[in-house]
Amino acid sequence: MKQNPLFTNKESKALDALTIKELGFREETLMGMAALSVFHANEDLWKTAESIWILSGTGGNGGDGYALAHILHQEGYKVRSFSTAPNKSEAGKFYESLVSKTLGAIGTIDDFYEEWEEAKEDSVLLVDALLGTGFQNELSEELTELIETINESDVFFYRLSLDSPSGWNPYLLGDPDSKANSFVFADSIEELGTRKWENVGFIYEKDSIIPRYYESIGFPIHTHLSDITFSKRYYFEADPESAIQTLKRKNKDHKYSAGSALFYGGSDGMEGAILLSEQAFSRLGGGISKIFSPSLKISSFVLKEDLSKMTKTSSLTETFEDPFLKKTKTVVVGPGLTQYPNDLGGWTVPENLRLILDAGAIPTKGSPLPKGNQILLTPHVGELNRMTGKTHNSVQSAYDTLIEYCSQNNVYVLLKSFVSLLVCPDGSSYVWESPNPKLATMGTGDLLSGILARYLSLDLTIPESVQLALSLLDHSKQLEEPYPSAHQILKSLVELV
Numbered sequence: 001m002k003q004n005p006l007f008t009n010k011e012s013k014a015l016d017a018l019t020i021k022e023l024g025f026r027e028e029t030l031m032g033m034a035a036l037s038v039f040h041a042n043e044d045l046w047k048t049a050e051s052i053w054i055l056s057g058t059g060g061n062g063g064d065g066y067a068l069a070h071i072l073h074q075e076g077y078k079v080r081s082f083s084t085a086p087n088k089s090e091a092g093k094f095y096e097s098l099v100s101k102t103l104g105a106i107g108t109i110d111d112f113y114e115e116w117e118e119a120k121e122d123s124v125l126l127v128d129a130l131l132g133t134g135f136q137n138e139l140s141e142e143l144t145e146l147i148e149t150i151n152e153s154d155v156f157f158y159r160l161s162l163d164s165p166s167g168w169n170p171y172l173l174g175d176p177d178s179k180a181n182s183f184v185f186a187d188s189i190e191e192l193g194t195r196k197w198e199n200v201g202f203i204y205e206k207d208s209i210i211p212r213y214y215e216s217i218g219f220p221i222h223t224h225l226s227d228i229t230f231s232k233r234y235y236f237e238a239d240p241e242s243a244i245q246t247l248k249r250k251n252k253d254h255k256y257s258a259g260s261a262l263f264y265g266g267s268d269g270m271e272g273a274i275l276l277s278e279q280a281f282s283r284l285g286g287g288i289s290k291i292f293s294p295s296l297k298i299s300s301f302v303l304k305e306d307l308s309k310m311t312k313t314s315s316l317t318e319t320f321e322d323p324f325l326k327k328t329k330t331v332v333v334g335p336g337l338t339q340y341p342n343d344l345g346g347w348t349v350p351e352n353l354r355l356i357l358d359a360g361a362i363p364t365k366g367s368p369l370p371k372g373n374q375i376l377l378t379p380h381v382g383e384l385n386r387m388t389g390k391t392h393n394s395v396q397s398a399y400d401t402l403i404e405y406c407s408q409n410n411v412y413v414l415l416k417s418f419v420s421l422l423v424c425p426d427g428s429s430y431v432w433e434s435p436n437p438k439l440a441t442m443g444t445g446d447l448l449s450g451i452l453a454r455y456l457s458l459d460l461t462i463p464e465s466v467q468l469a470l471s472l473l474d475h476s477k478q479l480e481e482p483y484p485s486a487h488q489i490l491k492s493l494v495e496l497v
Contacts, residue, residue, distance in 0.1 A: 001464050002237035003430065004214075005221055005230060007194040009133040009164075014229045015194060015219050016060075023220065027091035030217055031060070034192040035067035037215035038162065039075070041190065045158065046077055049125035053156075055112070055146075056083045056096075057130040057166075063092030064162050064192065065129025066099045073103050080115070082107040084130065084143070109146060116149070122157040126150060128184045130166035133196060139167055144182045151185045161186035164199055174393030186210055193219040197233055200431050201395045201419040209419075209435055232428040233399075236467045243471040247285045247454065247497050258287030259457030260328040263450075264319050265360065266293040266336035271301050273336030273359065273446045276486060278309075280450025281332075283494045286457060290328075292319040293336075316343040330354045330453045334361030335446040344370055354456040358449045365389035369409050376412045376462055378449060384415055395419045399429060412462045416445065422466050430463055432470045436477055443486025448473065451493075472496075 007015060019025045039046075046052065054069045056062035062083065069081045083106050087096045100106055107115070128150070130143070139147070147167050150156060167183030185204050189212040202210050249258050261281050266274035271293060278291050290310040291302055302311040312322070316333070319325070320343070331353060333344065337360025345363075349355050349372030356376050362383045363369060377387075384398060385391050388405060392398040395417070402413050402423040415421040420432040451472060455465035475496060476489045484492070 001467055002239050003234040003467075004195055004237065006197045006200065006233040006235050006431065007221070007230065008197045008233075009136075011229050011231065012133055012194045012196065015221070018224060018229060019193075019219050022224065023218075025218060027060075027063075027089065028094050030193070031063045031067045031091050031095060033217040034064045034162075034215065035071050037192070037217060038064075038068055038190045039071045041213055041215060042160065045125065045160070046072065049077070049158075050123045051078045051080060051119075052125045052127065053080045053082065053112075054127040055130050055150075056081065056087070056106075057132070057135075058083075058085050058088045058092075059132055059135070060089055060092060061129050061132025061163055062087050063089055063095050064132075065127060066092065066095035068127065068129070068162075069099050070095060070102055073099075079103060080107065082109065082112040084109055084146075109142065112146075113149075116153065116155055119155045121154045124155050125158045125160070126156040128159060128161040128166050128186060130184075132163045132166075133198065135166075136169075139182050143167070147182050147184055158187050159184060161189045163190070163192050164196055165189060165202065168198070168202065170198055170201065170394040170396040173397075174391070188213065190215055193217045194221060195235055198396065200235075200433060203418075209433060232426075234428070234430045236422075236430050236432045236470065238434060238471045238474055239467065240471050240475060243468045243475075244496050246458065246460075246468055247472075249285050249287075253287065255287035256327065258285060259330075259454055261286060261289045261330040261332060261453040261457050262292065262319070262322075262325060262328045263289060263335075263453075264292045264316060264331070264333045266291075266295050266298060267338040267360070268295050268297070270336035270338065271295050271298055273443070274298075274332075275301060275305075276443050276490070277332055277335045277358075277446040277450040277453070280447050280490055280493075281453045281457075283490065284451065284454045284497055286454050288328075290322075290324045292316075292322070316341045320347065325350070325353075328353070328457075329459070330356070330456045332356045332358065332449050332453050334358040335449055337361060340364065340367055344368075346370065348372065349375060354453075354462070356449055356452055356456070358445060359383075362387055369411065371410070373410065374412075374462060375410070376414060376452070376466075378414045378416060378445070378452070380416045380445065384413075395421050395431065399423065403427065403429065414466055416448070420470065422463060424463065428463075430466070432467075434470070434474055436474060438476050438479060438482075438484055438489070439473065441483065441486060444473075444489065447486050447490055 056065035165184040165186040345368030347370040418435040422430040
């Protein structure tokens, strides 16, 4: 499973200290490595600028800015360095002094405004090294004004932030009393040493995830980890090839080894949802399945399309008593249901059975959940808010709620959004950051449930199944149809397999 560790600002700071104290790195060395990494990663970008302005703050982020200014100057680029105040760290002071010796005087914020007023439109590439990840206080009026100038000015054709956009705090999104909008509108972010949890989902008026590039500088991100330095947050990497190959049937397969699943849903008038979910499972290689529904019309709908299908009108309790349940590996409940089934609460899921709860089977706050070790809930943001009784405006705030919810209820939750989040009962979590507007249409949630059931029926773990299902759905980005239906998306996925 392709994944990369994500670190919170606090964990990154602890890892920085560990690198210096236990591994023997000097802070000046780390700053220099960070600056070199950023320089080489953006060599094509520097060449597009008439002038490069670097705004440095008083902490480690500012030190990175000074180190970068020195390298750029020595490589022949026209660089101007400005600071809000003298640097406070010893390593930062070293590079600040170095810049003073090589570039000359470091400009103040007043100097910045004077030169900005004289600069030509689209002539300056701005590097934001003001605050970094360690700053958590409220912005001063001076910093707020400076950030607004950076965002609104036509002088800056590109804004590159080191580690994190200055002022960015995802926990303040949606707070009417906060200054959450006062952050640098970075065009790209260079994450130094660790991939930053707080940067996940960084987006503003461009309506797209802003590129973030990870630069290794020697931090031990796979060793020397503890509960203090790592909270088991990961970043899913897309794996489109494995997503396709895993679905292909083997020559020795029979109908049960190819994957079995039971589907329950489709209230009157909503039968199409459970049919779509089952179609995703079977057309992507599932060997055997059966559809149960409270609708009296379900058999006519199913058999009209395919006489080989198994279907039955029944309550959920009757479904749980059906002999087919003992033969299957995966159960999907919810697509097309108009209300949460009372029979679901308190049900003990048989061992080795995977249960997916979607749509109408997503509980509201206080509704009893079934009991088992492999239960996956797949709410969208609105359903998550109703499920927990809390409002969430960022993936970070959703995590804070779900890390407790999943542990208490022994469930997995996959939050479906432009940035998706899987939280597991053991405290691990996984982010999927690949916005896909083609999925913003009715039926794609039902589609996902069926795809998840397909992977789970192959004895993959829930995290593995989620990663492959999302990787497979990502193929829909390649469709020429600008706004495909869920059926069109399924057809395109079947063609891949």
